[in-house]
Amino acid sequence: MxxxxxxxxxxxxxxxxxxxxxxxxxxxxxxxSHMGEIEISGDSAIDFVQFIMTNDIERIADGQCQYTLLCREDGGVVDDTIVYKFNIDRYLFVVNASNKDKVFDWMQQVQAKEKFPDVSIEDLSASYAQIAVQGPKAIDALRPLLDVDPADIRHFHFHLGLLAGEIEAIVSRTGYTGEDGFEIYLDPADAPALxxxxxxxxxxxxxxxxxxxARDTLRLEMGYPLYGHELADDITPIEAGLGKYVRFSKDFPGKEVLEKQSREGTSKALVGLKMLxxxxxxxxxxxxxxxxxxxxxxxxxxxxxxxxxIATAFVKPEFKAAGSTVEVVIRGRAAKAEVVPLPFYKK
Amino acid sequence: MDFPKDLKYTKEHEWVRVEGKTVTVGITDYAQDSLGDVVYVELPQEGAAVTKHEPFGVVESVKAVSDLYSPVSGSVTEVNDAIIDSPEAINEDPYGDAWMIKVEIASNSELDDLLTADEYQKFIEEEK
Structure with missing residues (x-):
């Protein structure tokens, strides 16, 4: 521990x-269970949610989740998060533990500045434990316990249901490993039983x-970003290669900077490296x-x-082409590595 | 956890087997257990000089890099190249197959402050 x-x-x-x-x-x-959970609810909740995120919440229906970045005005990333849409007036943001307080404060600042008085922002992190079951057999492990067939929960959808007949939970077909699997949010009091x-x-x-x-090696083989590594207050989603989660058809903090970067290029780019x-x-x-x-x-x-x-690295963009050879300096020794496309691991 | 009585130990979690002027060096059962799966090891060349309390190599688990500290000063007479190809031996057999280097020492005074198995075991109990 x-x-x-x-x-x-x-x-x-x-x-x-x-x-x-x-x-x-x-x-x-x-x-x-360390992951943070912040609920946003109220009459104009969808407008506020849409305003704070780089992805487009209008693209998902009730019962779906979506990966998004939250950005500062300068384009730097406050956090990356999965947002769960219960209905038009209620959302749950699952945020990184180390960023939870920062994200909560930032949401309140944006709310005050942009005038969304009817929105309620609540830190529910203490009310949720999270257990993830991941892998090709995860569905078989979950099936006997869940009140629906887990196969009916589609990728990036969630189900509000009962586990083992009595444990209320949010069960989503999501994960951070590159394998099929589920993430389960529940009352911490029920977590040991589950x-x-x-x-x-x-x-x-x-x-x-x-x-x-293992969570870290699994996510890195897939090239999934981890805040504090591929993402930070001074790294933008464009630099981190996450442009597909940024929708310029709508407004969000940092839009101008990101639009400029995606048009004109960035001074650094994230690549995959495989040691030779x-x-x-x-x-x-x-x-x-x-x-x-x-x-x-x-x-x-x-x-x-x-x-x-294997590694992810930020390099000058002229070196980002897959197939080229670079060196990683390991204790003073220049060790050869190949630039490779992400993910590293393919089935 | 196993700490053979016929070996000497350091507070940096190396073990030492003394045979005349030649000592064999490796890392302890406690060290390999704390590291977790060892996936990479870097050792000096034969003939290299090593200095007491100074790093002579590196061992890496999946998660972390750790220096290996020499328990004695002297010159490296033999290197266990086999563990470079199979670093998992360090987890499986830290006192046997996974010895790391043999060092020729100038004088037995190099061994003066090494710990006995009992002393080392007491030390790690206190460190926990």
């Missing part, structure tokens, strides 16, 4: 590699608990081309699926 954002976090159970492979081949159970129930129902399907170590030489790239390591600095590693690890060092 390690401390993180006021939580005691399970980094690993049986070992990162073992847990990682279990999620890719069978099923893993994650306690991600954890136990899923452990039992998942037993014949090879379920095992998985920690934050031995070594494991890590956050902050310098990236070079022909001995000259061209960027920095954002996230790096040994990929348990590919068994090679």
């Amino acid at each position: 390690v401390p993180f954002a006021g939580w005691e976090m399970p980094v690993q159970y049986s070992g990162v590699i073992d847990e990682h492979k279990a999620v890719r081949s069978a099923c893993g159970l994650f306690d991600v 954890w136990k129930a899923l452990t039992d129902s998942g037993m014949p399907h090879g379920i095992r608990p998985a920690g934050l170590g 030489d031995a070594g494991i790239p890590r956050q902050g390591y310098e990236v070079q081309s022909g001995g000259k600095t061209i960027g920095q590693v954002a996230s790096g690890t040994m990929s348990p699926s590919l068994e090679v060092g």
